Amino acid sequence: MSRSNLTPTVEEIKKVLWYDKESGLFLARFAARNHKPWRQIGSIESKGYLQIKVGKNLYMAQRLAWKYVTGDDPGNFQIDHIDLNKTNNSFSNLRLVTNKQNCENRKINVRNKTGHRGVYMKGKRYVAEICHNYVRIKIGKYDTLQEAIDAVTNKRKELFSHAEKN
Numbered sequence: 001m002s003r004s005n006l007t008p009t010v011e012e013i014k015k016v017l018w019y020d021k022e023s024g025l026f027l028a029r030f031a032a033r034n035h036k037p038w039r040q041i042g043s044i045e046s047k048g049y050l051q052i053k054v055g056k057n058l059y060m061a062q063r064l065a066w067k068y069v070t071g072d073d074p075g076n077f078q079i080d081h082i083d084l085n086k087t088n089n090s091f092s093n094l095r096l097v098t099n100k101q102n103c104e105n106r107k108i109n110v111r112n113k114t115g116h117r118g119v120y121m122k123g124k125r126y127v128a129e130i131c132h133n134y135v136r137i138k139i140g141k142y143d144t145l146q147e148a149i150d151a152v153t154n155k156r157k158e159l160f161s162h163a164e165k166n
Contacts, residue, residue, distance in 0.1 A: 006073055006075070007059055007063050007064060007066075007067040007073050007074070008054050008055060008057075008059070008067075010067060010068065010071050012054060012055065013054060013064055013067060013068050014068065015029070016028065016029055016030065016054055017029060017041065017052065017054070017064070017068070018038075019064070019065055019068045019069070021065070021068075021069055021090065021091035021092075022090060022091075022092075023090060024061075024065065024087075024088055024089035024090035024091070024093065025040055025089075026040065026041050026042055026050075026052055026061060026064070026065075026089075027039060027040060027041060028041040042061055044087065045058075047086070048086040048087070049061070049062070049086045049087070050062075050086070050087050050089060052064055060079070061089045062079040062081065062089050062094055063079055065079075065089045065091060065094060066079050066091075066094060066096065069091050074096060077096050077097060077098060078096075078097050078098070078099060078101075078102045079094050079095070079096060079097075080094070080095050080096075080097045080101065080102045080105055081093055081094065082094070082095055082105070084105070084106070084107055100133075104160075114126065114145060114148075116145070116148075116149050116152070117152070118130045118139075118152040118156075119145065119148040119149055119152055122141070125141045125142060125143060126141065126142045126143070126144065126145050126147070126148035127140075127141050127142075127148070128140055128141075128142060128148040128149075128151040128152045128155075129152075130152060130155055130156060130159075132159050137155070139151045139152060139155050
């Protein structure tokens with residue numbers, strides 16, 4: 001069984017699945033080998049995402065949800081889970097992004113003691129830095145956690161709003 005990057009047509013998806021965009025659940029329209037009609041369908045793959053078989057191929061549920069609602073194939077774009085919950089496929093939790101944008105919306109490293117991405121302690125001061133276009137940018141050292149958080153937030157806004165204009 002292969003997993004295709006391109007999704008089936010909207011008609012093919014709607015023929016076998018029903019999607020509730022509020023809950024993010026997919027239901028099988030018909031009985032098949034392993035499921036009854038109108039039951040939740042899909043399985044969790046090794047990275048924690050829900051995958052669903054349509055025809056002979058497996059597809060990521062978030063890609064099927066996007067196509068089901070918008071009619072547009074995500075193509076080479078990725079579908080990001082805004083709340084970082086890989087199984088929450090409610091449409092309001094999904095957004096079309098580039099690989100770079102998807103990487104920027106990730107969980108905080110488990111070793112991070114401050115609870116904020118891009119902020120860590122060095123000695124008695126807080127250091128603020130971010131990665132942008134594969135380059136580590138040191139923003140500065142601060143006496144308070146809030147100053148470091150604000151510095152990281154402002155730098156992200158500056159860099160990302162500039163990237164959107166180009």
